[in-house]
Amino acid sequence: MDRDNATGGRGKYGLLPSLSSKLLLLTFFWVSFIVAMLGYTMMLTWEYEQATDLSVAVTELRTQTFRSDLMSNPSISETDHREELAAYERNLERIRQDNGWMRMVFPQVEDSAEKILAGIDEVAREWFYVLRPMVESARLSHTAFNPDTVKMVTDEYTALEREIETLRGTLLWRARLVQITLICMAVVSLFVIMYLLLTWVIRPTDRIKAAIEAITAGVFSKRLEPETSSLEFGRIAQGLNRMTDSLEGLMNNLAEKVSEKTAAYEAQNRRLSQLYEITSFFGETHSVEELCDDFAERLMRLTPAEASSIWLLDEAGESLAFAAGSGLHRDTFAAMIDGPVPFPLVAPLLGQTCSADMFLGAARNLLPRVQGSERTLYAFIHPFAVRSGAKDLGVFILYSNTLSAIDADSRRHFESFGSHLGLAIDNQRLIEKDRQYAVVHERNLMAQGLHDSIAQTLSFLNLQVQFLEDGLRKNDRPFVEDSLKLIKEGLQQSYDDVRELLLNFRERLHSESFREAVRIVVQRFEAQSGCRVEVPSYGNQEDLSPRQRLQVIFIIQEALSNVRKHARASRVRIDIESGADYVVSVTDDGQGIDPALLAERQKTHVGMNIMRERASRIGATVEVSPVQPSGTCVRLTIPARERVAH
CATH class of the missing domain: 3.30.450.40 (GAF domain)
Incomplete structure (x- = not known):
């Protein structure tokens, strides 16, 4: 789009549609002209200085011409005589070698350069072929110079000086002409710049300012004429006209648009x-x-x-x-x-x-x-x-x-x-599935508990009933009494196991108070087993979620149940540590457990599987290990990352 505007703007805005391109090109031409004029002035000044040096050297040679007449006097020492001649020839050689600058004059000042070069060659010939031999001859013969010859040589130097002065005057006039030209150009440029500034910047800015003031005053009918001064101001004028059109449309349709927006917001x-x-x-x-x-x-x-x-x-x-x-x-x-x-x-x-x-x-x-x-x-x-x-x-x-x-x-x-x-x-379907899963899982835990306690006790009672029948057939009264005693103990054990299972599944009532739930579990265990339980610290229950607290209570219950059934312990210690990891240790002083037997029953022991399954629900681990000198330790560990996740 910008390329199309630029292409279409060449006819409307001229060869250079952009204001920036106009300013850059104008600045380039003006600076180039100034640099060229200053360079030419410097060249004229340098030529003028060279001509002045040449004039001084020629004047000095003319003076030395008169002095050479005095040097022919025999009273002057040979050394001074030779020194004076050498100085004359050095000055002559200097103006002959420096005349290369004359060929650099551009443009050449009429034929002054040729005349000066010819005059230098002429005075050099007269020195070598006329004046010097005459000086040598006069010194040897102790005679005076020929005045006509001296006058001829000095006239040559005078003519050369006039040519140099003519050249200097021409160079000086040209330098002044350049300076006058620069002054005139500066004055003309001032008016040109003022005109261009007025045409390119001030007038378009005033027109845009007037349009903005009209918009500010609420006059939206005014439009800017197409701007032809530059592409930039043309685009500004077009944009301002479009903005004015939009504002006019907004003002004319304000009520309608407000109602539309209100309806949209209400919707x-x-x-x-x-x-x-x-x-x-x-x-x-x-x-x-x-x-x-x-x-x-x-x-x-x-x-x-x-x-x-x-x-x-x-x-x-x-x-x-x-x-x-x-x-x-x-x-x-x-x-x-x-x-x-x-x-x-x-x-x-x-x-x-x-x-x-x-x-x-x-x-x-x-x-x-x-x-x-x-x-x-x-x-x-x-x-x-x-x-x-x-x-x-x-x-x-x-x-x-x-x-x-x-x-x-x-x-x-x-x-x-x-x-x-x-x-x-x-x-809702997920909630129903979770509820069904929880019911099935609790039933599975109850079945495992029944298998681990009541089923084993009933198997024992069945065996004792068979022994009782044998004793009755044999009329072995002591054996019958022993069997009846064992049967009574088995029935009491079954009653205790059923009661414990019922209490375990009612334990959810205490899940909100972790300390109270642990205390009730410990009291029930002490009443059933006669063992003393020590709980040094209950830890910080706020570190666990309600679900984690409930599973921890179940695992403590299961560990104490295993102690009551198998350990034959007299004391139990429950340690609860709330560090980075949450650790619960249940340690008894019972008969302990054989590591080989533990490894053999690891997958088949119902109580251990129940603890591990409950621990896996909360991302925890359960370890069972013997302690010295005797006893067993059940260690539950809930990692810190699982505590944060729950």
Whole structure:
């Protein structure tokens, strides 16, 4: 778009449409001109200095010409004579070597350079061929110079000086001309810059300022004329005109737009309140049937539908079964629950506005129909998915004779209803499964407890009854009395085991008070076994979740039960440590346990398996080990990461 604007702007704004490009090019030309003029002035100054040096050297040579006449006097020493001649020749050689600068003069000053070069060559010839031989001859012959010859040589130097002065005057005039040109250019540039600044910047800025002031004053009818000074100001003018158009439209349609926004906010608030109502209801505990019935009733209030129905998928996820409905005539239920509806027939229709002829085959059971007829009661059907995440749980359908279409916002709103219903149903099913699992698990624990205690005792009683029968047949009264005593002890043991199991499964009543629950377990154990139990510290129960506290109590119970049945101990110590890991140790001073026997029974011992299974529920571990000099230690460890997770 910018490239198109730039291309189209070349005709409107000239060869250089951009203000920045104009300023850069103008600055480049002006600086280049100034640099060129300053460079030329420097060159003229350098040439002028060279010409001045040459003039001084020529003047000095003319002076030395007069002095050479004096040097021919025999009273002057030979050394001074030779020194004077050498100085003359050095000056002459210097002006001959420095005349290379004359060839660098650009442009050359008429023919001054050629005349000066010719004059230098002429005075050099007259020195070597006329004046010096005459000086040598006059010194040897002790005669005076020829005045005419001296005058001729000095006239040559005078002519050379005049040529140099002419050159210097020309160079000085040119330097002054350049300086005058620079002054004139500076004055002209001032007016040019003022004109360009006025044309390119000030006037467009004033026009834009006037337009902004008009907008500020509430006048939106004023528009800027197309700006031709530069592309930048043209774009600003176009943007300002577009903004003015928008503001004018906003002001003209302000009431309409306010009402539109108000309606949109009211609709959004209504949807939010509906979602809040739905989520509040689903947040409570209800059965799946109650969820569906209430949801169907709420759909009649929260949507413009005339009737609604809810269908849930079976466990295989293939067929839909009627779950609830609202606004449906009772005569239509028989047709709707006539049989399951295959879900693949309905899935492609979800989220669309459908007509009755779009439901083919068994899918027509989803439609309320006139009794004894295939004619449907509603013209428009709107099916929506009931989902929990990505898992389909069913569909809910809105029926209407007037709701021919649903806008995108309302469709998303109704789809969120289906998502909330799906989450609530899925959550309720998980709660039911968890409850069933808990019941099955407790039954399994009870069965294990019965097997570990009562079943073994009954097996012992069965064996004693057989011994009693043998004793009665043999009329062995002492043996019979011993058997009866053992049978009584076995019955008492069974009674105690049953009582302990009942108390164990009632222990949930004490799960909220960890210290009280442990104290009751310890007191019951002391009453049953006669052993003394020491609990130095109960730890910090706040470090555990209620579920963890309950399982810890069960494991302590099971460990004490094993002590009562097998250890023959007199003292038991329970240590509860609330460090980084939560550790509970139950240590007795009984007969201990053989490590080899422990390893052999590790997988078959019911009591140990019960403790390990309960520990695994809370991410803990149970270790059973012998202690010295005698006894056994059951150690429960709940890692710190599991305590945080729970």
